Every structure is written in C-alpha cells, then in structure tokens.
Amino acid sequence: MRDIDRSSFSFRGRLQEQEPLSRHTSLKVGGRAELFAVPEDETDLLELVRWLDERCIPRFIMGGGYNLLVRDGGIRGAVISLERFTALELIDPYQKLLRAGAGAENPAVVRFAQELGLGGIGFIAGIPGTVGGAMKMNAGAYGSGILERTRSLTLLRNGMVADYLTEELDYGYRRLTLLPGDIILAALFSLTERDPAETEEEIRKDQELRRTKHCVGHPSAGSFFKNPPGQAAWRLLDQAGLRGTRIGGAEVSEVHSNFLINRGGATARDFLELAAVVKEQVKAVTGIELEEEVRIVGEEL
Numbered sequence: 229m230r231d232i233d234r235s236s237f238s239f240r241g242r243l244q245e246q247e248p249l250s251r252h253t254s255l256k257v258g259g260r261a262e263l264f265a266v267p268e269d270e271t272d273l274l275e276l277v278r279w280l281d282e283r284c285i286p287r288f289i290m291g292g293g294y295n296l297l298v299r300d301g302g303i304r305g306a307v308i309s310l311e312r313f314t315a316l317e318l319i320d321p322y323q324k325l326l327r328a329g330a331g332a333e334n335p336a337v338v339r340f341a342q343e344l345g346l347g348g349i350g351f352i353a354g355i356p357g358t359v360g361g362a363m364k365m366n367a368g369a370y371g372s373g374i375l376e377r378t379r380s381l382t383l384l385r386n387g388m389v390a391d392y393l394t395e396e397l398d399y400g401y402r403r404l405t406l407l408p409g410d411i412i413l414a415a416l417f418s419l420t421e422r423d424p425a426e427t428e429e430e431i432r433k434d435q436e437l438r439r440t441k442h443c444v445g446h447p448s449a450g451s452f453f454k455n456p457p458g459q460a461a462w463r464l465l466d467q468a469g470l471r472g473t474r475i476g477g478a479e480v481s482e483v484h485s486n487f488l489i490n491r492g493g494a495t496a497r498d499f500l501e502l503a504a505v506v507k508e509q510v511k512a513v514t515g516i517e518l519e520e521e522v523r524i525v526g527e528e529l
C-alpha cells in the first residue's frame with residue numbers, strides 16, 4: 229500500500245486503493261490496481277499526473293476495459309479512468325466537427341451525431357468501449373477504422389495539452405502508436421450530413437449481425453486475435469480444430485472461435501495458457517503466427 233500524503237495533493241476525484249480490476253474488465257479477470265483514480269476534469273488529471281510523476285509512480289489509462297487482459301498480479305502504480313470525460317460538443321456546424329471526450333461511450337457519440345442529422349461513424353455504435361479506447365485501438369468494423377474518420381486528437385503529452393492531426397500520427401490496423409505516457413483527452417470527428425433514419429437502420433443492422441455472430445453468452449473481450457493480412461483469425465482457429473478448447477475457466481467459444489470466453493471462475497493465467505495453445509496449434513497447422521488484438525497488461529502473480 230502506498231502512503232498517500234494528501235497535504236501536497238489537491239486531487240478532487242475518486243481514489244481507491246487495491247481496486248480489483250476484474251470489476252473493470254469485460255473478461256472479468258485480473259488482479260488489483262494499487263491505486264485506481266478517477267479525475268473530475270482536465271485540471272484534476274493534470275494534478276494527478278504531476279503527483280504521480282513526482283513520486284515516479286507508473287500510470288496506466290483504462291477505458292471501458294473491453295480489450296484488456298489484466299494479469300492476475302494486477303497493475304503496479306495507478307490505473308486512471310477518464311470516465312468523467314464524457315462531454316460531447318458540436319464545435320463547428322459548417323464543417324460538421326464533433327468533439328467527444330475520451331471517456332464518452334462510442335454509442336453515445338453516434339446517437340449524439342444522429343440527433344444533429346450527422347453521421348459517418350455509425351460502425352462504432354456496436355463497439356463496446358470509450359472514445360479513448362477506440363482511438364488507441366483504432367477500433368473498427370466492416371473494413372473501416374475509426375481513425376480514418378477522425379480529424380485530430382487532443383493529447384496530454386509531456387505535461388502539455390495540445391491537438392494533433394491524425395494524419396501526423398502513426399496508426400494502422402487496430403493500433404495507434406503514441407509516445408509512452410501520452411493520454412488521449414478527446415477526439416474531433418469530421419462528420420457528414422446523414423438522415424437520422426439512415427443511421428437508425430445502420431445501427432439496427434449492426435445490432436442484428438452482432439446478435440447472431442457475437443452472442444457468445446459469456447464474458448469476452450471481443451476478437452482475441454488480429455486477423456492476419458488476407459486471413460480471418462476465426463477460420464485459422466477452426467482449421468486447427470480449436471473451437472471449444474478449454475483451459476480452466478477459459479474457453480474458445482463454440483459460437484465464434486476468435487472469441488475466448490470466461491466460462492466462470494477463469495483466471496488471467498487460464499486465458500494466457502489458452503492463447504499460447506491456440507497460437508502454437510494454429511502455427512503448427514497453418515504456418516501462420518497469430519498476434520493478440522487484446523492488450524495484455526499487468527504483473528504475473
């Protein structure tokens with residue numbers, strides 16, 4: 229446990245010690261965060277970062293936890309949640325620029341745009357998580373990645389808040405490479421005019437598809453492995469006969485083989501061992517090396 233000296237620390241947000249991260253991840257596994265901090269606003273975040281940096285306490289930013297496998301030993305230092313950074317604002321009606329805070333949920337952004345008769349990012353309505361997580365993962369569906377539709381990101385970088393055009397950033401399939409310590413505060417979407425009814429239909433179709441293809445009935449982190457170029461990861465798992473393979477409480481879903489699910493009582497170790505078996509078998513049968521899409525973070529027990 230760390231000694232939190234509040235006298236030199238004017239943080240107004242929520243600060244919890246030894247917070248179980250299984251409560252904050254969709255896989256429902258993972259050890260504890262030494263500190264779990266929820267800043268109230270940007271000033272509060274800056275104060276928190278200053279305090280942590282002065283003490284050389286490492287920090288990790290968590291969005292909705294829908295793409296995270298936290299190891300059983302938890303996360304050393306502070307886990308920061310931007311769940312209060314949910315502001316949505318149309319900042320330029322002519323250029324149709326919408327600013328969304330990093331903690332806003334993807335569906336809320338799509339609905340907000342829809343109410344204004346704007347669209348172009350409907351494909352993220354069904355992707356669970358926050359704007360910050362969507363940017364870091366370059367979340368996407370149906371061949372689109374969200375960074376293609378994003379004009380700029382507001383980053384806290386080296387103690388300074390500034391906007392960065394996405395075209396100047398290094399991103400690709402399910403990744404955005406930032407500098408260590410960078411925190412995404414907000415994203416500016418460049419939208420197009422769209423009839424709200426069309427957006428409604430897009431959302432309905434997406435929901436229907438997800439209900440049939442992704443309804444795995446147990447906690448998951450969505451697709452566990454990235455699709456190798458020109459390949460579908462689920463097909464490679466099927467070729468290797470992995471559907472239904474189980475280690476402890478972790479299982480390759482029978483419904484969608486690229487979803488690894490928590491059948492109850494799974495540990496992060498179960499998922500790591502299952503992922504290792506999957507990679508080994510797929511390599512042996514197809515010659516292809518799979519890479520995790522899910523971010524694996526934290527300490528071993």
Ligand SMILES: Cc1cc2nc3c(=O)[nH]c(=O)nc-3n(C[C@H](O)[C@H](O)[C@H](O)COP(=O)(O)OP(=O)(O)OC[C@H]3O[C@@H](n4cnc5c(N)ncnc54)[C@H](O)[C@@H]3O)c2cc1C
Binds near residue numbers: 412
């Ligand atoms: C049922 C299901 C279906 C899914 N379907 C899809 C899909 O169709 N397409 C797809 O792309 N993904 C999909 N996913 C995966 C997941 O929803 C996305 O990766 C999502 O973008 C993760 O967002 P998050 O807020 O939960 O981020 P987290 O999982 O909390 O974090 C992901 C990464 O982003 C970083 N991060 C988060 N916020 C910030 C910030 N503010 N600043 C800096 N770094 C930050 C974290 O440190 C971490 O490295 C699915 C997941 C589930 C459970």
